Amino acid sequence: MQDQEHQDGATSWRAGRLGEQAKRQLIAERMAKMPQMIENWRRQQQERREKEQADKERRARLQAEAQERLGYHVDPRSARFQELLQDLEKQQRKRLKEEKQRQKKEARAAALAAAAAQDSAPSVAPSS
Numbered sequence: 624m625q626d627q628e629h630q631d632g633a634t635s636w637r638a639g640r641l642g643e644q645a646k647r648q649l650i651a652e653r654m655a656k657m658p659q660m661i662e663n664w665r666r667q668q669q670e671r672r673e674k675e676q677a678d679k680e681r682r683a684r685l686q687a688e689a690q691e692r693l694g695y696h697v698d699p700r701s702a703r704f705q706e707l708l709q710d711l712e713k714q715q716r717k718r719l720k721e722e723k724q725r726q727k728k729e730a731r732a733a734a735l736a737a738a739a740a741q742d743s744a745p746s747v748a749p750s751s
Contacts, residue, residue, distance in 0.1 A: 686704075689711055
C-alpha cells in the first residue's frame with residue numbers, strides 16, 4: 624500500500640515537473656515573440672496618432688473654410704456651424720469619389736489604348 628502511495632506521489636511530482644517545464648517552455652516562446660509584439664504595438668500607436676492628427680488637421684481646415692464662408696467667427700458648437708461643416712464634409716467626400724472614378728476611367732482608357740496598340744502592331748513572322 625505504501626509503495627502505491629509512493630508511486631502516486633512520484634507520478635504527481637513528475638506531472639507537476641512536466642507542467643512546470645511546459646509552463647517554462649510557454650514563457651520562453653512568448654518572450655521570444657515579445658520584441659515583435661512590442662514593435663507591432665508601437666506601429667499601431669504611431670498609426671493611430673497619425674490618423675488622429677490628420678483628422679484634427681482636416682477638421683481645422685473645414686472649420687476655417689466654414690468660417691470664411693460665413694464671413695465671421697462662429698462658435699464651432701453652434702447648430703448653423705455644424706450644418707455647414709457637415710455640408711463641407713459631404714462635398715469633400717463627393718470630390719474624392721469623383722476623383723477616384725476619374726482615375727479609374729483614365730486607367731481603363733489607358734489599358735484599352737495599350738491593348739489596341741498591341742493588337743494593331745504587325746507581328747513580324749520569321750522567314751524560313
